[in-house]
Amino acid sequence: MPRAIDLFREGRDEELWQMCCGFLKLGIDEFMDIQKRLLLEQLELLNNSKLGEKIMRGTRPRTVEEFRRLVPLTTYKDYCPELIEKREDILPAKPESWVHTSGRSGEYPFKWVPMPSDFALELSKILYGVGMISCARDWGDTSHIPDTIKILYSVAPSPYISGKFAELLEKQSPISYLPPLEKVESQSFEERVALGFQQAMTKGLDYFFGLSLVLVKVGDKIYNSSNSASLLPYLKNPKALWRLGRGKIRSRLARRPMLPRDLWSLKGIIGSGVDSLVYKDKIREYWGRNPLDLYSCTEGGVIATQTWDYEGMTFVPNLNFLEFIPEDEQLKLEMDRSYKPQTLLLDEVKAGENYELVITNFYGGAMTRLRIGDMVRIQSLRNEKLGIATPQMVFERRVDDVIDFVFVRLTEKAIWQAIENSGIPYTDWFAYKKEGESVLQVCIEPADGFRATPAEVAEAIYGQIIMLDDDAKNVTIRKDFASFIDFKLEVTLLPRGTFGNYTARRQAEGADLAHLKPPHVNPPDKVLSYLLAETEEIIQVTRAKISTGIETTDIDNPDKMKAKHL
Numbered sequence: 001m002p003r004a005i006d007l008f009r010e011g012r013d014e015e016l017w018q019m020c021c022g023f024l025k026l027g028i029d030e031f032m033d034i035q036k037r038l039l040l041e042q043l044e045l046l047n048n049s050k051l052g053e054k055i056m057r058g059t060r061p062r063t064v065e066e067f068r069r070l071v072p073l074t075t076y077k078d079y080c081p082e083l084i085e086k087r088e089d090i091l092p093a094k095p096e097s098w099v100h101t102s103g104r105s106g107e108y109p110f111k112w113v114p115m116p117s118d119f120a121l122e123l124s125k126i127l128y129g130v131g132m133i134s135c136a137r138d139w140g141d142t143s144h145i146p147d148t149i150k151i152l153y154s155v156a157p158s159p160y161i162s163g164k165f166a167e168l169l170e171k172q173s174p175i176s177y178l179p180p181l182e183k184v185e186s187q188s189f190e191e192r193v194a195l196g197f198q199q200a201m202t203k204g205l206d207y208f209f210g211l212s213l214v215l216v217k218v219g220d221k222i223y224n225s226s227n228s229a230s231l232l233p234y235l236k237n238p239k240a241l242w243r244l245g246r247g248k249i250r251s252r253l254a255r256r257p258m259l260p261r262d263l264w265s266l267k268g269i270i271g272s273g274v275d276s277l278v279y280k281d282k283i284r285e286y287w288g289r290n291p292l293d294l295y296s297c298t299e300g301g302v303i304a305t306q307t308w309d310y311e312g313m314t315f316v317p318n319l320n321f322l323e324f325i326p327e328d329e330q331l332k333l334e335m336d337r338s339y340k341p342q343t344l345l346l347d348e349v350k351a352g353e354n355y356e357l358v359i360t361n362f363y364g365g366a367m368t369r370l371r372i373g374d375m376v377r378i379q380s381l382r383n384e385k386l387g388i389a390t391p392q393m394v395f396e397r398r399v400d401d402v403i404d405f406v407f408v409r410l411t412e413k414a415i416w417q418a419i420e421n422s423g424i425p426y427t428d429w430f431a432y433k434k435e436g437e438s439v440l441q442v443c444i445e446p447a448d449g450f451r452a453t454p455a456e457v458a459e460a461i462y463g464q465i466i467m468l469d470d471d472a473k474n475v476t477i478r479k480d481f482a483s484f485i486d487f488k489l490e491v492t493l494l495p496r497g498t499f500g501n502y503t504a505r506r507q508a509e510g511a512d513l514a515h516l517k518p519p520h521v522n523p524p525d526k527v528l529s530y531l532l533a534e535t536e537e538i539i540q541v542t543r544a545k546i547s548t549g550i551e552t553t554d555i556d557n558p559d560k561m562k563a564k565h566l
Helices: 004-009 013-025 028-047 050-055 064-070 117-135 161-169 189-203 212-223 238-253 274-287 327-335 412-422 454-466 472-484 498-508 525-531
Strands: 095-104 108-116 149-154 175-178 207-210 268-271 292-297 301-306 313-315 320-326 354-361 370-380 392-398 426-433 439-446 488-493 537-542
Touching: 004 013, 013 117, 013 313, 028 050, 028 064, 028 320, 028 354, 095 117, 095 161, 108 117, 117 161, 117 207, 117 268, 117 292, 117 301, 149 189, 161 175, 161 207, 161 292, 175 189, 189 212, 189 238, 207 212, 212 268, 212 274, 268 274, 274 292, 274 412, 292 370, 292 392, 301 320, 320 327, 327 354, 392 412, 412 426, 412 439, 412 454, 426 498, 439 454, 454 488, 498 525
Parallel strands: 149 175, 149 207, 207 268, 268 292, 439 488
Antiparallel strands: 095 108, 292 301, 301 313, 313 392, 320 354, 354 370, 370 392, 426 439, 488 537
């Protein structure tokens, strides 16, 4: 079978798009036919493996219906200790490699997942297709694909799944990573990013794949450093100086400070995770392109991707069998772990509803009816604008990161968006609900140059949380409920360096990369005790005076600074 780059070089564009992005042309019946056919092939492998015998509890389902009725839902614990020990003799298929994600403190350091060779090959095609979509204007467009792709490497190295993605992409095309993959394992994340941008000043840059926050931080640095010496470390040769000079001319003609888009013209930006949505407007402003949101996970590779309209994400049919637990069923399961929730297939979901996602790997993968812990929302049953005839999704939240205040269920994404929208300059943050109280505790380390008072910070974030919905009626309902339950928001300003010190301490303790930063929502007590060891001030806001365009209430706070002034 030809590689993607072979089809591209030979001008076989339609074959290329069908191979890497054919799922965009499927009808729902065709999608389900692929799902069911590959599941039946997977069942043959599971039925003849020791891991399948364990996970399926001795049953040997032969049909899709038997599989869904007889096989229990699983979590990663069900695969322990076999996968932790990387036992290949019990697997449905021999793995080409092993990947891992962060583990669970006190239980296991990593969640190891085997990746069979057939799965890796199919995943490599999808990854190349995502790159095509990120720079395309429409189906079949290959005009912006370079022969050798230069990508900034800003992800964790293999065997993390993000690093594995980088390796798999090379199955389909020659890739020039900045910095090269062979150099990244010995460098810290900060060193890798700095070296990557230094090389990009000389060699240019086609694509970005990784953390959206990295693009924002680099954009901030360039925006605030146009007339300073802070860019000197990137200027090692004449090509870099020429790029900088051209960037300065472009910014002066536009009568604004220099932006990254003055230095590079990216063909595509690919990100994933909560911060992609939070920072998308800022990324577009700085870099001149919308970031393409990719929904992926270690256990299942790529689950869904946005397309060139940058709206909802389209599911990928040929890597995992997809099941959906309706939200009311998921809540029953949370209250009663012995409850057996009903699942739906993609042709049974409803637009506007939330579902917990369940996946079963194809091609001999190990994960079987695995609850990966994500809640997704079906945005629509098709993309009318682009003619995509399968349901469109958006990532809603982690199942376990909800802070419930009745009037609003706050997720990491919602709180992060509220902080970002408030305009408060910050280094990092975390939040949690005080036990037995209607109090959202938000702890923020201010960024350099921070001038607002804690009262202003609390009022600004409170206002953004109340106004999470653009609908005026919903804003009014939220305000009424907030008043009814006496909802409060408390802000703690953390001393400068709090998060940096925490990271340094975790590094000294030998913590893994994924455990260097505290979780944004509901950090464990041990983490809280360290982060809150030295705090400056706590401000409580209740019934804040918010400018909403409908009505206002009084503020229990002498400062009358409006959120919009921050």
